[in-house]
Amino acid sequence: MEKVLLIGGGKIGRMIPCFLADGGDYAVTVADTSEEGLKGFAQRGFQVVVLDAADSEQLAASVQDFHLGVGALPKYPTNALKYNLTWSTDRPINEYLNSCETIINGEYRQTTALEGREHFSLAGAKYEDFNTSGGRGALHETLAGKVRNLNYRAVRYPGHLDVIRLLLDDLKLRDLLVAGKIPDRGFVRQEDVRLDDFLSNRFGRYFIGADVTADAP
Numbered sequence: 194m195e196k197v198l199l200i201g202g203g204k205i206g207r208m209i210p211c212f213l214a215d216g217g218d219y220a221v222t223v224a225d226t227s228e229e230g231l232k233g234f235a236q237r238g239f240q241v242v243v244l245d246a247a248d249s250e251q252l253a254a255s256v257q258d259f260h261l262g263v264g265a266l267p268k269y270p271t272n273a274l275k276y277n278l279t280w281s282t283d284r285p286i287n288e289y290l291n292s293c294e295t296i297i298n299g300e301y302r303q304t305t306a307l308e309g310r311e312h313f314s315l316a317g318a319k320y321e322d323f324n325t326s327g328g329r330g331a332l333h334e335t336l337a338g339k340v341r342n343l344n345y346r347a348v349r350y351p352g353h354l355d356v357i358r359l360l361l362d363d364l365k366l367r368d369l370l371v372a373g374k375i376p377d378r379g380f381v382r383q384e385d386v387r388l389d390d391f392l393s394n395r396f397g398r399y400f401i402g403a404d405v406t407a408d409a410p
Contacts, residue, residue: 198256200224200246202234210239216316224255253339259296259332262322264348274357275350284327288347289357290367291326294333296343301333307361309346310354322346323354 195218199210202225213219223234224244231241245251267277278285292303310323325347333343361367366386369375374390 194218194220197221198224198242200244200252202227202230207233210234211237212316214239249335249339253336257341259336259340259343261328261343261345262348263328263345264320266348266350270350273352275353285347286370287327288325289361290370293324293326293345295324295345296333296337296340299338299341301337304344307354307357311346312351319351320348321351321354322348 197213197219199206199213199221202223206223206225210221210223213221220240222240222242223231224242224246225231226243226245228243231243235241242255244255265279266275270276289306291306293306295302295304304324306324306326308324310321312319312321314320323346325345328345336343366375369386369390375386
């Protein structure tokens with residue numbers, strides 16, 4: 194059984210331990226600054242601990258391995274990415290393209306975004322997660338030398354990462370973004386990518402009909 198420490202027993206925090214416990218795979222401990230607020234959790238059989246998450250010393254003393262996952266997923270996905278943008282597009286662009294700051298075995302390291310995919314299930318639903326940049330603020334600096342492992346991962350429905358890799362790696366849209374040919378913020382429509390820029394890309398040239406015909410046996 195996996196051990197989970199839930200930090201914060203507020204409105205959202207009141208639901209999460211129940212969902213996890215109902216799945217039968219997680220032993221949940223709830224941490225909060227309010228002893229009064231923790232009484233309800235204790236009465237429902239959860240382990241509780243008084244903890245101020247803003248105090249890095251207290252936090253590091255309670256947890257040595259931080260694996261942070263964030264999803265904000267639609268309940269009923271309707272597209273190939275199985276994902277909806279609920280706020281600025283700047284964030285996923287940053288998450289998928291920039292290096293990830295992590296702590297591995299007590300050492301600060303930079304890892305590559307979109308790597309390290311894992312699969313898991315929660316309450317009967319299947320998910321995937323993978324390395325992404327941002328999201329943790331300066332937590333890796335605050336906890337440096339105090340914790341064993343720290344990473345931040347995007348949680349998505351299975352298949353999301355394959356589509357992203359198709360766009361960024363197979364079609365090389367990453368190259369166009371780095372070259373400044375695609376807007377680096379806001380919602381990017383298909384019409385915002387000039388066909389000439391795409392076809393002149395080192396990989397986009399393979400989509401030119403004349404070249405394909407010339408190479409055909």
